[in-house]
Amino acid sequence: MSVSTAAADQSLCTPLPVLGRDVTVPLVTGGEVTYAALDYAASAPALQRVWDDVAAYAPYYGSVHRGAGYLSRLSTDLFENARRTVAEFLGCRAGDQVVFTRSTTDSLNLLARAIPAGCQVFVFETEHHASLLPWQHAHVTYLDAPRTPGQAVEILERALAGRDPYGPALVCVTGASNVTGELWPVRELAAAAHAHGARIVLDAAQLAPHHPVSVTDLDVDWIAFSGHKLYAPFGSGVLAGRADWLQAAEPYLAGGGASRRVTRREDGGVAVEWHETAARHEAGSPNVIGAYAIAAACKALTEAGWDSLVAREQHLIDKVRAGLAEVPEVRVLSLFGDDAPRVGVLSFVVDGWNSSHFAAALSAEYGIGVRDGLFCAHPLVRTLLGTDPQTQGECGAPEAAPGEKSLNAIRVSFGAGTPDEHVDRFVNAVRELVRDGAKWQYRTEEGRCVPAV
Numbered sequence: 001m002s003v004s005t006a007a008a009d010q011s012l013c014t015p016l017p018v019l020g021r022d023v024t025v026p027l028v029t030g031g032e033v034t035y036a037a038l039d040y041a042a043s044a045p046a047l048q049r050v051w052d053d054v055a056a057y058a059p060y061y062g063s064v065h066r067g068a069g070y071l072s073r074l075s076t077d078l079f080e081n082a083r084r085t086v087a088e089f090l091g092c093r094a095g096d097q098v099v100f101t102r103s104t105t106d107s108l109n110l111l112a113r114a115i116p117a118g119c120q121v122f123v124f125e126t127e128h129h130a131s132l133l134p135w136q137h138a139h140v141t142y143l144d145a146p147r148t149p150g151q152a153v154e155i156l157e158r159a160l161a162g163r164d165p166y167g168p169a170l171v172c173v174t175g176a177s178n179v180t181g182e183l184w185p186v187r188e189l190a191a192a193a194h195a196h197g198a199r200i201v202l203d204a205a206q207l208a209p210h211h212p213v214s215v216t217d218l219d220v221d222w223i224a225f226s227g228h229k230l231y232a233p234f235g236s237g238v239l240a241g242r243a244d245w246l247q248a249a250e251p252y253l254a255g256g257g258a259s260r261r262v263t264r265r266e267d268g269g270v271a272v273e274w275h276e277t278a279a280r281h282e283a284g285s286p287n288v289i290g291a292y293a294i295a296a297a298c299k300a301l302t303e304a305g306w307d308s309l310v311a312r313e314q315h316l317i318d319k320v321r322a323g324l325a326e327v328p329e330v331r332v333l334s335l336f337g338d339d340a341p342r343v344g345v346l347s348f349v350v351d352g353w354n355s356s357h358f359a360a361a362l363s364a365e366y367g368i369g370v371r372d373g374l375f376c377a378h379p380l381v382r383t384l385l386g387t388d389p390q391t392q393g394e395c396g397a398p399e400a401a402p403g404e405k406s407l408n409a410i411r412v413s414f415g416a417g418t419p420d421e422h423v424d425r426f427v428n429a430v431r432e433l434v435r436d437g438a439k440w441q442y443r444t445e446e447g448r449c450v451p452a453v
Contacts, residue, residue: 012315013308016300017048018231018417025367028440028451033367036422040229041178041345041413042371044209046293047231053296054233054289064288065257065279079288082295083278089298090223090240091214097243099278100236100291104205105130107224107239108172110281111201112138114249119168122159122198124152125379126335131172131203131224132379145383148336149185153192160196169198175207179377179384179411181317181345182336183207190219201241205229209415210313210343212306215241227290231416232297236290239281247276255283301416309416313344316414316423320346323427329353329434333384333409345413347375349385350434355408356449361438364451366429368422371411381409 015021024032037045057078062071064079083098092098101107112134115121121135124143132142141159146152156171163169171193176183186202193200201222204213208225215223222241227234251258251274258280261273274280301309321338324330329351334340350358359372374381385407412426441452 012312013304015312015419016231016304016309016416018045019048019051020045021417021419027367028364036366036368036425038412038414038418038422038426039369039371040209040415040418041181041206041375041411043228044231044415045417046233047297047300047417049300050232050293050296054293057292058289061288063285075288078292079286082291085295085298086238087240089302090238091216092240093216095243096215096241097246097278098238098240099246099281100286100294101224101239101281102235102287103130103228103237104128104203104224104226105134105237107237108201108203109134110239110252111170111222111224111245113252114245114281115170116168116245116248119170120163120198121170121172122156122163123172124155124174125383126177127172127174127377127380128178128203128205129376129378130205131174131201132377135172145335145380149188149340153185153188156189157192157196160192160198163196163198165197169193169196171198171200172203173200174203174205175213176210176343176345177335177377177380178206178345179347179375179380179409180334180336180340181206181342181413182334182340183211183342186218186220194219199242206343206345209301211310227294227297230294230297231300232290232293234287234290234293236287236294238294243276246278246281250274251283252281253283257286258283304416313415316418316420317342317344317346319420319423320412320414320427324348324430327431327434330430333381335380335384344415344418345411347381347384347409347411349409350430353433354449355410356444357438357442358433359410360442360449360451361433361440362426362429364442365433365439366425368426368429370426371413373408373411375409375411382407385409 023035025035026032060071060074062075064076087098108131119138121138121140126145143155146155173189175186190200199221202220204223204225207213209230224239227236259272260275263271265271331349333347355372359370362368362370442449443452
């Protein structure tokens with residue numbers, strides 16, 4: 001290591017403390033090892049800071065809104081302050097609303113329910129199913145996978161140029177791919193959308209945990225993300241952005257909290273006046289702890305400093321890419337090319353290996369948790385693998401025995417809580433498995449490859 005490289009490494013921040021960092025797991029070959037959690041793109045481990053904040057609040061938990069008791073009023077303040085914290089974290093504009101949901105999927109389905117009648121929706125085939133599928137009842141145009149960021153903008157501009165210029169339109173795009181980790185040209189896509197009179201929603205599920213995300217700076221109309229990818233436990237998410245479509249739409253769920261006034265009509269029916277605030281789409285008892293956990297994660301990441309977090313993650317990305325590049329049998333999947341900027345998410349295939357078999361060996365023999373499959377982004381993975389778009393496949397492993405051809409890929413993902421040792425162990429494990437093969441026998445059980453016992 002050169003003096004300059006050593007100095008650069010010393011300038012990097014240390015990993016943020018996360019739950020599970022000291023958990024040990026058994027190996028099929030004997031003994032135990034500290035678990036290397038490298039599946040952040042599915043769910044990131046909760047930050048210790050977030051867990052401590054939630055634990056400190058838990059004894060004071062109370063049902064929010066309209067409660068006269070001290071704990072109810074305290075919980076209401078915490079819940080609404082969480083909304084303000086998230087709005088600040090996302091750089092929301094005056095008048096924007098922050099709606100607490102269950103997840104990114106829930107957020108985008110909410111927006112899909114709120115779009116005006118006749119709205120045209122434009123979405124790239126490269127999206128996660130959470131942003132690819134909610135628009136089934138709208139007039140949807142699915143756009144082909146681009147091969148450069150510039151081509152993405154060109155494809156969108158051509159599609160928007162052919163739309164009805166007088167009707168509403170919405171573009172849905174990811175900020176960072178959950179398959180390749182590549183960053184998308186969100187600001188340029190937003191400019192193209194607005195130039196053609198369309199609005200744009202950003203799926204920031206994979207971007208928000210890795211980079212600062214601002215509604216204002218990116219000039220998007222809405223942002224959706226999940227707490228469980230942002231180092232927060234519990235089933236919670238956010239939809240933040242313009243209020244007008246949300247205020248005009250029927251509530252996503254009908255019930256208490258969404259209604260301002262309910263009266264009986266003379267004909268025997270019920271008349272309802274709905275809230276115009278975010279409460280309109282938060283019917284029922286909200287997930288107060290989940291919202292508070294998201295706000296705590298937003299504060300923790302902001303206070304840790306994005307420059308340091310991004311620099312350290314880039315250090316880990318460089319390590320993984322350099323290590324995989326030394327193994328000729330490994331092919332890293334990419335839309336935009338090897339030099340495209342990305343977050344800590346990489347997918348790859350290994351010549352001569354079934355992806356499920358490889359992932360199972362990483363877990364059973366090295367204590368490394370990755371993911372294999374199509375990652376709920378079937379069209380994108382099939383495009384990257386060069387398979388027929390109509391070829392059958394599943395989110396999980398295929399019905400293929402170890403060594404047989406796999407329609408799936410392997411994904412490694414990491415973030416603010418990942419130590420260098422986990423990445424080093426992963427790279428060494430890939431090298432050893434390709435060179436020496438698995439040390440254990442494996443079999444297919446209910447579609448998954450598992451150690452034979």
